[in-house]
Amino acid sequence: MSTTFQLDTSTSRANPTPAPMKRLTVPKIRQRKSDGSTDLPLVMLTAYTARQAQLLDAHCDLLLVGDSLGQVIYGLPSTIPVTLRMMADHAAAVVRGSYHAVVVVDMPFGSYEQSPQQAFESASFLLKESGAAAVKLEGGEVMAETVAFLNQRGIPVMGHVGLTPQAVNVLGGYAARGRSGTEAEKIVSDAKALDDAGAFAIVVEGVVEPIAIDATNSVACPTIGIGASSKCDGQVLVTEDMLGMFERVPRFVKKYENIAQLIEQTVATYASEVRERTFPGAEQTYQPK
Template sequence: MASDAPVAARRITPAELLARKGGVPIVCLTAYTYPIARLLDPHVDLILVGDSVAMVLHGHANTLGATMDMMVAHGQAVMRGSARACVVVDMPAGSYEDTVANAVASAQRIFDETGCHAVKLEGGTAVAAQIAAIVAAGIPVMGHIGLLPQWVEKEGGYKIKGRSDENIAALLADARAVEAAGAFSVVIEGTMEPVAAEISRMLAIPTIGIGASSRCDGQVLVIDDAVGLTVDRVPKFVKEYAHLRDIVAEAAAAYAADVRNRAFPAPEHLFIPKDKA
């Protein structure tokens, strides 16, 4: 079956993103589908196939609904739709926390079955051994510290990090652990700005902020948030660059009116024999 894939181009690699530390900020957005990946690919350095797909496309209450099969399927779609950006796929909750061996096996499956360029997992000191083992297996890793969506049930909700001296010390330890384990970059989410800025200054690997600091080495947003498709509460850290939910709703309403009034389909949308035209 023919594929309308983008023309092949040289991919941005994790090593190149690592070398961007302190340089031109790294542009990252999430994507979960082939058409969105095609639209984003010319403009971003990194596409994250986030486990947020469980909420955004599958209607789950949080990211814990993401599965390995789900991440692999969406990772494959994004890889087909992109040719330039570095593609990172999230490891879903339950696929890496229990043992190092399970973490490596899960990362290897995602890496092999999607063809992505790196995997991402949440946590700092608690998963440093897993990060090191995955990197040793030849798979680049992006870390994720600060607010950890996969831990939302354990923590009783989404809680901004870096508010207390104790929590700041834990964040700094997590950042150092992720870097020492060999991650090529780290996402900092939902963290007080001065703390995120300090982590960015402290680390030799790039930091990617989301609700963190403008002084991070790059930024990431969920694409549906960024283009105004989110129908529930929009997080404080999001800037909406478009309002597609209004456009989609208006288009659906106009279509419904045309169908009910028999204005659609019109003759130009039909296949009419030439002798009847």
């Protein structure tokens, strides 16, 4: 039986523990789409910490250590300032907190665009430092050579087309992509190029639905939608968005809970009890024997 690291919730420490099942693999994810269809859609969510991974793992096929951690964890204005070190450290935590899902780690802006060789050095660093199974990079046809280069050297790659947040300065914002005929054609051709290059899955983000469906039907590997279509081969969301940690989220996010409100209410109760000197009580203090 394989061994991973699990958080002991009684001590908040990560300890090696026997895994209750074998971890999914990249080939298993790729094989979920057969003859152009996926019977059981893939479930992917973002994760940035060991405890978060532990809570999500049993329900997800993939955990994405997204460069969205720049905004979600560090309060940065975009994903652009995120570093390889940030990604490696958070990915390692997610690997330690999971045993089932395939862990994919984003390659941050500036770590792979220069050349396939640069991409290999960055990707191998991320996988060696974290234990993650695969990397994700943004870009279509222009990155196909890099995807093939990595794939041929044993590094599984997840692609990303449509709205690519790392290119926000070029795109001019986060508006949906594919509204013009030229842009729609490019999105589909980008997906095909990544598929041909060996990507094991492709994220399709912020794309008008007919184009997302067209891209899905045009590639052999699974597509994972975010602001795309339920007819993609899987779906991904930023976990904090779907849990309601933020008031403002993209229109494609469904808030399944309002965790921010629960946290605020809980902290308010704590603050009130401290000020009223009702906490700590007898159960939380040590008395003479």
